Amino acid sequence: MYEEQFGLSRKPFQLSPDAAFFFPSVEHKRALSFLQYGLNQGDGFIVITGNIGTGKTTLVQALLSDLDDSGLSVGHIVSSNLQEDDLLQMVAHNFSISASDNNKATLLREIEHNFKEQARAQRRILLIVDEAQNLPPKSVEELRMLSNFQLDGKPLVQIFLLGQQEFRQTLLSEGFEQLRQRIIATYHLNPLSEEETRTYIEHRLSVAGWHGENPTFTEDAFPAIFAFCEGVPRRINNLCDRLLLYAFLEELEAIDKTVVEAVSNEIGAEFFGGTPDEQPQQMKPMAAEVFDTPEAPLETMARSMFDKANVQNRLAALERAVDGLGHNIKPEITTIREELAFLRLMLDDLLHEVRELADKNDASQKKRA
Numbered sequence: 001m002y003e004e005q006f007g008l009s010r011k012p013f014q015l016s017p018d019a020a021f022f023f024p025s026v027e028h029k030r031a032l033s034f035l036q037y038g039l040n041q042g043d044g045f046i047v048i049t050g051n052i053g054t055g056k057t058t059l060v061q062a063l064l065s066d067l068d069d070s071g072l073s074v075g076h077i078v079s080s081n082l083q084e085d086d087l088l089q090m091v092a093h094n095f096s097i098s099a100s101d102n103n104k105a106t107l108l109r110e111i112e113h114n115f116k117e118q119a120r121a122q123r124r125i126l127l128i129v130d131e132a133q134n135l136p137p138k139s140v141e142e143l144r145m146l147s148n149f150q151l152d153g154k155p156l157v158q159i160f161l162l163g164q165q166e167f168r169q170t171l172l173s174e175g176f177e178q179l180r181q182r183i184i185a186t187y188h189l190n191p192l193s194e195e196e197t198r199t200y201i202e203h204r205l206s207v208a209g210w211h212g213e214n215p216t217f218t219e220d221a222f223p224a225i226f227a228f229c230e231g232v233p234r235r236i237n238n239l240c241d242r243l244l245l246y247a248f249l250e251e252l253e254a255i256d257k258t259v260v261e262a263v264s265n266e267i268g269a270e271f272f273g274g275t276p277d278e279q280p281q282q283m284k285p286m287a288a289e290v291f292d293t294p295e296a297p298l299e300t301m302a303r304s305m306f307d308k309a310n311v312q313n314r315l316a317a318l319e320r321a322v323d324g325l326g327h328n329i330k331p332e333i334t335t336i337r338e339e340l341a342f343l344r345l346m347l348d349d350l351l352h353e354v355r356e357l358a359d360k361n362d363a364s365q366k367k368r369a
Helices: 026-041 056-065 083-094 105-120 137-146 166-172 195-209 219-229 231-249 257-272 298-306 308-323 330-368
Strands: 045-050 074-078 124-132 158-163 183-189
Touching: 026 045, 026 056, 026 158, 045 166, 045 231, 056 074, 056 124, 056 158, 074 083, 083 105, 083 137, 124 137, 137 158, 158 166, 183 298, 195 231, 219 231, 219 257, 231 257, 298 330
Parallel strands: 045 158, 045 183, 074 124, 124 158
Antiparallel strands: none
C-alpha cells in the first residue's frame, strides 16, 4: 500500500523469511560460520536454536543462497508435531520418493535407495527440519536413524535442526546420547543489540530502495523501537511495517518516538485489549536485560564465568584446530568434536537455567516487597 508513496521497490518488513534481506549481525555471522563449518564436514547434525522470530529460517536460506545447488538436494520440513511415520512420509515427499506401499520398512528402503542413487550421482543430501522443538522424541530418534544411511563408509544425509530454546532441553534429556554424539556444530541465536536494531532497520529499508528520506526516522525513534521489540527481528518487522503504514495514512514525513509509542500501543491493544495502562507487563518496554539486573547475582556470576560469545569463539577455534590435525587420528577427532558439541549445549543451557532462577528470585523479592 505504502511502497509507491515512499519510492520502495517492495515491502521492506515482510514477515516471511527472505534471504535477500539477510542482515549479518554479530550473532547471525557467528551462526552462519557454524553452519558453513558443519556443512563442510558433510555429515552429522547441525543445531541452530533461538527464540521465536530471531531469524533461524532466514539464516539457513542465506546459507543455501550462496551454495552451488548443482550438487545438492535439499529437503525442508516444517515440523508440526509429526509422529515418526508421518515424518518419514514428509522426508519421502520432499525428495520426490514414492513408496510402493505405506509400510515403514518399505518406505525406509525406498528412502535409502534414493539417497544412494543421488550419492552415486555426486549429489549431497541435506535435510532441514524447522520448528524441531515440536517433534516427539520418537521422531527425533527417527532422524538419527536416517543419519545411519551410508555408502562406501560415507554418510548419505546431513541434517539441520532448527528450533526454539526448549529443543536444547530435548537434546540434553535422557535417551538422546547417541544423537548428541552426532552433533558437529550448534549455536543459539540471541536478539539484536540496540545499535544493531537501528542498522537492521536501515539495511532492510535500503534493500527495498529507501534513500534515507520520506519518511525519515528521527534519532529518538530507534531506541523506542528497540525498547518495544527487544531486538527480535520478527517483532521489528511487524512494528516497522505498521510504522510505515501509519506514516502513509497520516501523511507524515518523519517517524519519531511519539509515533513509535502510538503504534506500539495500538499493537499492544490489538493483542491484549484494553488501554495501554491495562496491558500486561510483558508488552511494556523492558528496562534492561537480565544480565544487567543488580538483584541477580547468580546471573552476574554466570556471565563472568561463561560469557557466551567468548566460550563459543574458543570452542570454534578448538574445532578448527582439531580439524587441522589431519586424518591420522580420525577416531580421536570424532570423539573430541562430539565432546565440544555437547559442551556447547551444556553451557548454553546452564546460562538459560541461571536466567530463569534469577527471574524467579527477582519476582519473589518484588512480591515480598
